[in-house]
Amino acid sequence: MHDKTLAELTRSLDAGDFSSRELTQHLLGRIDRLDGQLNSFITVTHEQALAAADAADAARAAGKAGALTGLPLALKDIFCTQDVKTTAGSRMLDSFIAPYDATVVEKLKAAGTVSLGKTNMDEFAMGSSNENSHYGPVKNPWDFTAVPGGSSGGSAAAVAAGFVPAAIGTDTGGSIRQPAAFCGITGLKPTYGRVSRYGMIAYASSLDQAGPMARSAEDCALLLNAMAGHDLRDSTCVQRGVPDYTEELGTALSGLKIGLPSEYFGDGLDPQVEAAVREAIKVFESLGASVREVSLPHTHYAIPAYYVIAPAEASSNLSRYDGVRFGHRCADPVDLIDLYKRSRAEGFGDEVKRRILIGTHTLSEGFFDAYYKKAQQVRRLIRQDFLDAFEEVDVLMGPAAPTPAFDLGANKDPVSMYLQDIYTIAINLAGIPGMSVPVGFAGKRPVGLQILGSHFNESRLLNVAHQFQLATDWHRQCPALAEENA
Amino acid sequence: MQWETVIGLEVHVQLATRSKIFSGASTAFGAEPNTQACAVDLGLPGVLPVLNEAAVAMAVKFGLAIDAEIPEVSVFDRKNYFYPDLPKGYQTSQMYQPIVGAGVVEITLEDGTTKPVRVHHAHLEEDAGKSLHEDFHGMTGVDLNRAGTPLLEIVSEPDMRSAKEAAAYLKAIHSIVTYLGISDGNMAEGSMRCDVNVSVRPKGQEAFGTRAEIKNVNSFRFVERAIAFEVERQIELLEDGGKVVQETRLFDPERDETRSMRTKEEANDYRYFPCPDLLPVVLDKAYIDHLRDNLPELPAEKRARFENELGLSAYDASVLSATREMADYFEEVKDVCQDAKQAANWVQGELAGALNRENLSIANSPVSARQLGELVARVLDDTINGKAAKQVFQALWNGQGASADDIIEAQGLKQVTDTGAIEAMIDQVIADSPAQVAQYRDAEPDKRGKMIGYFVGQVMKASRGTANPQQVNELLKQKLDALC
Amino acid sequence: MALEHADVQRAAHLARLGLTDDEAARYVDDLGRILEMVDMLQALDTEGVAPLAHPLDVTQRLRADEVTERDQRSRFQQCAPAVENGLYLVPRVVE
Known part of the structure; x- marks a missing residue:
């Protein structure tokens, strides 16, 4: 049961091969037995999951099952879940039981999905390896000496390990696409504004976007159908109709114009990753697509621009963690300033502090124009690169990351860690949608192909990925976990 | 030396919306602590703001009332600082592109003359909560009911030259916002609060002196008193060869003086930047025209x-x-x-x-x-x-x-104007008052006018106040004079 | 733009982050290298380019002025570190 896609599971549930309760129990059993090896979950919600599964089975029996009814999934621990601990991977929120559901959570509940729990992540989504979690690092199910990627590392590992058929992640600079690539699964970061951010703990508000992580593009389409749409509680969530994202999956790719940004195939790209990506592109050509080289001239300014904008927004977004209304509070504060300084020093981890300090510094008097304003100007140039490219081609393709999953502990230096996001970060600055699709291996470690589309063109991306997955079976590869009792 | 006072005011007006500027919580005054602070007002993890249309309309109405420019685009910024009554660690305000541009308020002075005071701009922002300092085992209690109440901050140019002008300006603002119905203007409940910037300079000098900002002056009277004190303090300081320090001061109405706040926040650096959770507010001409056409x-x-x-x-x-x-x-x-x-x-x-x-x-x-x-x-x-x-x-x-x-x-208060009825009452009073009639008769004619008062009183009493006093007077005079 | 120890201390104070001297020294180093990487932006000519705050060219939607929230104080205060009589408690604020 645990290596099936959502679409396959629905057929089995409809056929009565097993119930949602049986499926849920099976997966909870796997998590209980095997997650000790990976650490992909922070919280597993056995009781709520079984209750939801029973409700789903009842709905199915009553003939009221939808496309996602009774399907288990996991939520990155950045989504507020009512009456369930919501930590954002931080000691700051170790005791935080959210008093409300995020809009995405509400929508997925309404669709009948069964959440098995909350997955591990880099603290406040700041990281590319999941090593910045207060709850410890997550291991890559394909190779326990490798990171699963980040910040949605727990979600990616849980899907790859067969703990859940799908998980929800968030992506601020590559946090869905890079871990999806590292763990060999399919992940989609939708257009900024496509999915509500309400109840999703903010890292960088103008960049954060939630999206599905699953075994196939088809499953991502099914999940996006449930997640997308306008939300009265989020001003930045667009008022725009939601298409049925499964509708265009079957469209043939003949005539598709693919652009390969030359900047995404330059220095620093691992040869095995490049080889796997170029093989995949040949598959697309065989499916009738044409390929040409394009240029995104401002690519190399994306990381510097991002490390001004994201920390600036984060430094302000994280000011609410002050030990007053929720979250960690230091013991016996002597005065107000002590309460603030110690609660925050104790509650936040190293990388979070680093980004708060960077953001505070670059926004402060005398530096604002040189850093923040400049970065926003560069942001416009970066977006324009993509708008120009999509005048010529339908989609862009390239590697999701310059290397396969790196070793745990390999990137101790923050700047070298930041540079890992070279291919993903510009996409968030531009707000366009992007996917990562498994296209092979570099040794034991998976390689992901990134597919990019113009704003609100998720249907096309999903169609392109789905057609590839009909022609290949990289997305059906599963790692072998030791079936030992932990 | 002759000194000139220069005053500028920042007036914070609580807008009379039903719900808060960025949330659906009630703005009603006086509820139990924190019962009107919703998830958004508390700044819980994950919450987001959505702008209240009524707050926008009220701000625009004010702009139209002072003949201000209403820019097509305005933007919300975050003002970052830590304080217990500021739940998110930033106040959502408008620093660079306010909703109301430059305008003019006409003030009327006590002698009836008027003077224009220029408004630099007015911007929307959210109010903070309240810290309650009564003793909770040496702790301060924080009530966030007020957090998120919409404020319009109206910033004047330094155009006022006396405490009286400042008070007149504040009254003019009060009357405009209450006329427009955009605020209840209740100063006791804090619906209107003001920060006063005061400086002095030698008369005839062009350059402004160093100013002090007096925070949170909450009545027309206190504005006058705070300025009077502050002006005197600054002049004395300067005449003694001292210097005015640019600082924030607090007015103490009990002692009638301003005091330096000496805040520990030595260097405020609010790190303003555009709020990424809110989008630019774009107001089209039709919307503004509609509001203009419906101004009272x-x-x-x-x-x-x-x-x-x-x-x-x-x-x-x-x-x-x-x-x-x-x-x-x-x-x-x-x-x-x-x-x-x-x-x-x-x-x-x-x-x-x-x-x-x-x-x-x-x-x-x-x-x-x-x-x-x-x-x-x-x-x-x-x-x-x-x-x-x-x-x-x-x-x-x-x-x-x-x-x-x-x-x-x-x-039975209807006035009796029937001459016959009044004459009957007069005759009765004359008949009942022989002694007074005798005195009247014996008096010098020029003293009689005063003496008639007694008879008028008696007739009015008899009529229980309803007789027409003028008629009573005339008829009495005729009748008494006839007896003389 | 070089980063001094005092810059880190100042940012830490503004951000209300308690740092030991050792931590501050480490952050001077880290932040210095991050800013060095960021300084690459200065090489790019952005004269006349309007800053981009949001990836989409959309404008603010306005909410009708309606009270839609009810009192949930007890639920919200369950996750609060210190409350009394419905108030959040903090160390005494001296004005």
Whole structure:
């Protein structure tokens, strides 16, 4: 049961091969037995999951099952879940039981999905390896000496390990696409504004976007159908109709114009990753697509621009963690300033502090124009690169990351860690949608192909990925976990 | 040396929306602590703001009322600082692109002259909560009910030159916002608060002196007193060879002085940047035109009409147009009784006196404008005399009748103008007062005028106040003189 | 733009982050290298380019002025570190 896609599971549930309760129990059993090896979950919600599964089975029996009814999934621990601990991977929120559901959570509940729990992540989504979690690092199910990627590392590992058929992640600079690539699964970061951010703990508000992580593009389409749409509680969530994202999956790719940004195939790209990506592109050509080289001239300014904008927004977004209304509070504060300084020093981890300090510094008097304003100007140039490219081609393709999953502990230096996001970060600055699709291996470690589309063109991306997955079976590869009792 | 005072005001007006500027929580005053602080107001992890249309409309109305430019695009910024009553660690405000541009407020001074005061801009922002310092085992309690209440901050140019001008400006703002109905203007509840920037410079000098900012001055009277103190302090300091320090000061009404706040926040650096959770606010021409077309008559227009069309004195026109409640009340009295001057006299005389005595605002007057108008009408048509009118007013005030006519009827206060009836009462009084009649007869003719008062009193008493006093006077004089 | 120890201390104070001297020294180093990487932006000519705050060219939607929230104080205060009589408690604020 645990290596099936959502679409396959629905057929089995409809056929009565097993119930949602049986499926849920099976997966909870796997998590209980095997997650000790990976650490992909922070919280597993056995009781709520079984209750939801029973409700789903009842709905199915009553003939009221939808496309996602009774399907288990996991939520990155950045989504507020009512009456369930919501930590954002931080000691700051170790005791935080959210008093409300995020809009995405509400929508997925309404669709009948069964959440098995909350997955591990880099603290406040700041990281590319999941090593910045207060709850410890997550291991890559394909190779326990490798990171699963980040910040949605727990979600990616849980899907790859067969703990859940799908998980929800968030992506601020590559946090869905890079871990999806590292763990060999399919992940989609939708257009900024496509999915509500309400109840999703903010890292960088103008960049954060939630999206599905699953075994196939088809499953991502099914999940996006449930997640997308306008939300009265989020001003930045667009008022725009939601298409049925499964509708265009079957469209043939003949005539598709693919652009390969030359900047995404330059220095620093691992040869095995490049080889796997170029093989995949040949598959697309065989499916009738044409390929040409394009240029995104401002690519190399994306990381510097991002490390001004994201920390600036984060430094302000994280000011609410002050030990007053929720979250960690230091013991016996002597005065107000002590309460603030110690609660925050104790509650936040190293990388979070680093980004708060960077953001505070670059926004402060005398530096604002040189850093923040400049970065926003560069942001416009970066977006324009993509708008120009999509005048010529339908989609862009390239590697999701310059290397396969790196070793745990390999990137101790923050700047070298930041540079890992070279291919993903510009996409968030531009707000366009992007996917990562498994296209092979570099040794034991998976390689992901990134597919990019113009704003609100998720249907096309999903169609392109789905057609590839009909022609290949990289997305059906599963790692072998030791079936030992932990 | 001759000194000149330079004053600029930042007035914070709480807008009278039902819900908060960025959340659906109620803005009602006086609820139990934190019962009107929703997830958004508390800044819980994951929450987001959505802008209230009414707050935008109210800000634009104010802009239109002061003839300000309304930019097509305005943007919300975050002002970052830590304080327990500021839940998110930043205040959402407008630093760079405010919703209301430059405009002008016309102020009226006590001598009736007017002066324009320029408004630099006005911007929308959210209010903070309240810290309560009564003792919780040495702790401070934080109530966030007020957090997120919409504020319009109106920033003047440094155009005022005296405490009186500053107070007049504040009154003008108060009357504009209450006229527009965008704020209740209740200063006691903090609906209007103001920060005052004060500096002095030698008369004739162009450059401004160093200014001090006096925070949170919450009444018209305190504004005058705080400025008076501060001006004196600065002049004394300068004349003694000292220097004014640019700083924030607090006005202490108990001691009638301003004090340096000496905040530990040595270097404020608010790190303003555009709020990424809110998008640019774009107002199209049709929206602004609609608001403009529906603006009520404003205080300056009303004052001019009262003076020019209703023939009121400049003083009466100014007092009666000071607040919308006052003006509306007066106009209804006038419409009912059809005499603007009498209506003005009654509203400013009997009614204002009674309201003052019981410390009531006109909005809470026990006598409605219609009731007062009907009463004045009965005076004007001679149904009752002035004395009875005061009696009727008192009865209305005490709730002893629904209308003036009911009370006149019930208490038999209708004026007696029938000459025969009055003559009969006079004859009786003369017959009952032989001693007084004798005195009258014996008096020198020029002393008799005073003595007639006794008889008038007796006749009025006999008529229970209803006789027409003028008729009584004339007839008495005839009859008594006939006896001499 | 070089980063001094005092810059880090100042940012830490503004951000209300308690740092030991050792931590501050480490952050001077880290932040210095991050800013060095960021300084690459200065090489790019952005004269006349309007800053981009949001990836989409959309404008603010306005909410009708309606009270839609009810009192949930007890639920919200369950996750609060210190409350009394419905108030959040903090060390005494001296004005």
